[in-house]
Amino acid sequence: MSRMTLSLNQRAAILSVVILLVGLLVWEAAIPAQKAAENLTEYERLMGLGSERAGVPPPSDVIAKAWEQLSNPFYDAGPNDKGIGIQIGYSIYRVLTGxxxxxxxxxxxxxxxxxxxxAYRALNPYIQVLRPISPLAWMPLALFIIQDSEASAIFVIFICSIWPMLLNTAFGVAGVREDWVNVARTHELGHFRTAFTVILPAAAPTIITGMRISIGIAWLVIVAAEMLVGGTGIGYYVWNEWNNLDxxxxxxxILMIxxxxxxxxxxxxxxxRAVAYAE
Amino acid sequence: MSKPFLSIERMTQQFPDGQGGTLTVFEHASFGIEKGEFVCILGHSGCGKSTIMNILAGLAEPTSGVVKMDGYEVSGPSLDRGVVFQNYSLLPWLSALRNVTFGVKARYPDWPRAKVEAHAREYLAMVGLEGDVVHRKPSQLSGGMRQRVSIARAFANHPKLLLLDEPFGALDALTRGTIQEELLKIWGGTEQTVFMITHDIDEAILLADRILLMTNGPQARVAESVEINIPRPRERTTIVEDANYYAIRNHTVQFLGRRSKELAGRPAEGLDQSPATVRFENGHAVAAPARAEPESPRRLRAVNE
Structure with missing residues (x-):
């Protein structure tokens, strides 16, 4: 090569692809090929080694599966056989609702x-106690009170995503610079105008950070919640395929999650990035 | 004698001193400002200038005493009293133009959008901000430009009283000079009443009709009111040739350097603490009649007599 003219991003992309290819090759090579039945000795046949064993599939199988599933993601062939798109759709619907x-x-x-x-001092003890509770710990109580597994899953999402948003909003609002509030005061803005034109934009980056943390947690939790409540969703799909040993x-x-x-x-x-500002 | 446009009457500010007692920042301070007047207040840190400013802006409450503007007692912040803060206090998520329209919309809620924007652009142009630069966010502007936006926002609202809290304190000397001239120009066209805090004697002489001199705190008071009778329009290069320029400047330097300390810490003993008027003619101090405070004639002691 005569001269290094690739940008940092281009070089990083090439390295990424190399890592992917090496990883896939190692994976593929690490899966022992199963002997065909006719090559087995009598002893091996007697020990049952001739029947097909469940093993970690090689990447080529996974890619073939992905191609098959993604080329028809919304098929619906009964309660235990729905396309990946439908399952993910259910999960996203639950996450967004909660x-x-x-x-x-x-x-x-x-x-x-x-x-x-x-209000901060009065509510803080409750927040501190409720926040560290694993959202799934609420599941039995939710199932008993709500009497509906679908709504209980949504409740679990609700309860796990509320805390980062609540704390970040409170933190962001409390940290709005006194000067900006004084600007609102000297311009005789009412409480609502101050809240919407000064405090909200000033606290927006912190609030959105809380929302981003929340959506991340909600997506982590929905998989576990759906494994418990069953029926539909990507979490149920993972568990169902495990039961099928597929x-x-x-x-x-897992990759789709x-x-x-x-x-x-x-x-x-x-x-x-849209609400960020530099001081 | 009629009451001045803005009058501060027997204003006292005390804070708890942290050891169970009280700290008196100033006591029974009384002074007035006429309509259209440009008044600067000078004093060392800790004498309560910023406290006076915050009380006038309505952002703080005095322990006792009243502020009257146009005959009415003021309380709380108001659009009638515009403030330019030392740190500009622009909203960083809005462009320069939007920062100004923010104020104009608050002042004239009935104006249509286009009129608000035209008005804001007009005032931005007065401080030399035109074209694409008005669409920049404060973080993309230099300190001088930010303070220009802040000044435009304040003037565009036509407040009855404009309060400037060390507006040029954070700027370099050259930028400061330019913006001082712009401030003079924009002020000259509006007959705006201005009350300004500064640390800079030359700035005060260039801009003000009158300089209020404060003694050191605690128990500070507005001790003197020095008239700057240098004719306008003023320019930095020509005011130095005025017969009174050096007399005023020396007097002020001596006050801040020496007498602000000597006069400090005297309890008010129930008396109004109104400033003595100091006036210079042909470079000499002359006895001036007290302005709004005829009951307290004081002996003048100008240092360069």
């Missing part, structure tokens, strides 16, 4: 807590 309900409560409440030191589908759905989580995070990352 998440939006949490935001509708957490952001106004966070505003109140951030603006009022009394490890190819398990690996494929990662891709969707990345896209949700990227959406909030974009939002975060």
């Amino acid at each position: 998440y939006v309900m949490a935001a509708l409560i957490a952001i106004p409440l966070g505003f109140l807590i951030g603006m009022s030191p009394i 490890l190819t589908s398990v690996i494929f759905s 990662g891709v969707v989580g990345m896209m949700l995070d990227a959406a909030f990352g974009w939002l975060q």
